[in-house]
Amino acid sequence: MSSSVRNIAILGSTGSIGRNSLEVINNLQGRFRVTYLTTNKNIDLLEKQILQFQPRGVVVLDEPSSSVLKNRVAETVEVLSGEKGLLEIVTRNDVDVVVSSLVGFAGLKPTIEAIKHRKAVALANKETLVAAGEIIMSLVREYGIPLIPIDSEHSAILQCLAGEDRTRVAKLILTASGGPFLHRHKDELHAVTVEQALNHPNWKMGNKITIDSATLMNKGLEVIEAHWLFGLPPEKIDVVIHPQSIIHSMVEFIDGSLKAQLGLPDMKIPIQYALTYPDRFSLNGGRVDFAKLSSMTFFKPDLEKFRCLRLACDALSLGGTAPAAMNAANEVAVEAFLNRRITLNQIPEFIERAISSHKTKTSPDLHDVLEADRSARAFVTSIIK
């Protein structure tokens, strides 16, 4: 056996990042062996992935769906279930790399477990760093593992920082597409539909992140994510709207020089970079054609219209458990919007109320983070009723 083949577990393999990760792994023929796949309850797609990639085991979070799958495939693959299944597979010896691409706060515990078992982590689950950045980064240092971002903006920054002395960075500039409501007046946001909000102009993604992109909460979460990944204070992280999504983010250095990373908006590029970092391999797909592109535009985000971006930055300044509470409030509010129980512009209202009622605890441990998450969820759930 060649020692260069790395065993990989994909948490959330039926989601958008998971499916793209499997395409990338297919493209990187022979470099990775898929040992574990997981789904919430999309067992039909998981069954196809089992046939194609022949993992040793799979985890189905939803218990009834897990039993159904077991009846179909128990002969060929080990089927585990629930959160305990996720926490189990990331500790196993036949896992070298974990792609952490669960949705939301659910990604936190399995990511911590993977780090503690010295697995390399390719991180797509930004909520993990938003809720528990301090805890995660200190574990990353303690266990000495690589934590490589899949998020396109953070991948862009990592690429811009290659070969650079990090003490020479003046600031990070995160680009944002602005989402589907960039040109709507703020008073129109109460009337937008779920379908309109899910219709992102540039990126095809899961529902939760697509709504976060429509409110610009996604960019707020990414500011917090960048703060923890690259160790810069909030005032050195800027956001600029760039509707074409060709520049994925930039780094400004102390001499005034800027580096940007460009490419078509295709998540396979940052996923592959995370898996092969710091090397590069060929990847088929479209290429930027500057003659066709003709212009790239930039402008300041409107924080009156996109209040979620400001709320996320405020939570980062508050520090401690405030981002965990903010994140939890957002997850509950986004779910309520998707279920048509609240309007889009009620999302920041509920988050703001959750943050003001939250008692921030500084230097939180995992228990404090879990408690902040639980109480903010309960608070927002109660006021939505």
Ligand code: MN
């Ligand atoms: Mn992103």
